[in-house]
Amino acid sequence: MTVKHTGTRQPTSKDVAALAGVSQSTVSFVINGKSVVAEATRRRVEDAMRKLNYQPNAVARTLKTNRTNIIALFAEMNETFDANETTPYIDAIVKLARRHDYDVIINTTHDGSSALKRLAGKSICDAFILMDVRREDERIATAADLNMPVVLVGRPNNARGLDVVDFDAREAARLAVDELADTNHHHVAMVGYEMESDANEFQYANEFFSGARERAEQRGLTFNIVPRLVDGWTGIQRGADQLLQHADDRLGIIVRQPRPTEWLLRTLNERGLVPGRDLSVVSHCSDLSATSFQWPVTNVSTRPQDVAAQAVSILFERLSGKTDAPHCDLIEPTGITRRGTTVVWPE
Structure with a gap:
């Protein structure tokens, strides 16, 4: 017809x-x-x-x-946040929502609970996903009172009955240290947070640092976290001497997130050091980021698509009326991908 x-x-x-x-x-x-x-x-x-x-x-x-077919996604985007890390999560959530005939509106400010109340009060969305959840996050109490489906990406100290999805950062750190121990390194240095920031603010960061320290001790490697004196490339440049104090004795450096990884590689290049020849670099970042650098980096993937998929799956379970116990789901790392930045030292 x-x-x-x-x-x-x-x-x-x-x-x-x-x-x-x-x-x-x-x-x-x-x-x-x-x-x-x-x-x-x-x-x-x-x-x-x-x-x-x-x-x-x-x-x-x-x-x-009585449905808007809209999800509100809260994801902080400012000069201190790494867009290269956050964007894959956002992209995956938007694509997965479309499969359910839902659109996503994104709030990138840090308005806290006031933004939640404002959007919920306007009745323009059916559910919320909150990213970048802190251990003590003032949005949680408000979110728990909304009587709407809310999924948290990141673990607060008290989720107040809300569903939680996070990545197992402690296991990721263990894999990174094991990669260096298994390739006969003697020393591990880790790029830390900026001096003025609180590494304990986010559960995953705290677990990554503590997990790496514990594993290095178990494997008999010296371990040192080197904080960045200031943000940006300059912060890593200023801490380079401390990071590289064992560069002549089988050193491996572990770094989180795409931007600090790029800054580290630039600093090494400035000093004439080649990852995979003079020392090793292991990054905790997505596979896409790991292959985009000057030297493709050995990495433990953050699995952003899988974290996003679990968050969206739980959200639509709640939208369909499922009322079982709250989720607290940890996405496990799938292993480590060795690339050219790992030196395999002789025994």
Whole structure:
């Protein structure tokens, strides 16, 4: 059947029904996610919607279903945060939400609980994902009182019954140290946080540092965390002497996040040191970041797509009415990928 609409008239659900050969009520069931529609019929309706470039009326759908089909994602983005680390999580959440016919609005400010109250009060979203969750996060109490699905990415000291997804940073640190111990290194140096920041502010950072220290002690390696005196490349440059004090005796350096990894590699290049020849570098960052540097870096992946997928999965469980016990899910590292920045020293 050929359906025509002329002038500037927007296609309607009646046009979709005619093209798909179904009733308007069936089109409505598909739009609103009702499970009573056969899969073959659903595909036919969706194909007709695409051909006609039909967009359901969001206001009308909200009135019918009491749903906006919008998720609010809180992700801090400022000059001190590493966008190269955060962006893969955001990208994955947006793509996964679209598979459920949901859109994502992103709040990148640090307005805390006031932003949560503001968005919830406007009734423009159905659920929240909060990233960059601190151990003592003032947003948690507000989020727990919203009576809406909320998933936290990061572990607070008290989640107040909210669902939590995080990465097992302690195990990631152990893998990084084991890589250096297994390749016969003697010393481990770790690039720390900026001096004025609190490494204990985030649970994953605290566990990464403490996990690396514990593992180095177990494996008989000397261990030193070198804080950055200031933020940025300058911070690593100023701490380079301390980082490299054992550069002539089988040194391995562990670093977190893409930007500090890049700054470290630039500093080594300035000093004429080649990772994989003179010393080793292991980074805790995504695989995409690890392969983007001047020297592709041995890494333990942060698995951003898997963390995002678990957060979105839990969120839609809650949106569908599931009321089981709160999740506290740790995504395990899948291992370490050795690249050219690891020296394999003789025994």
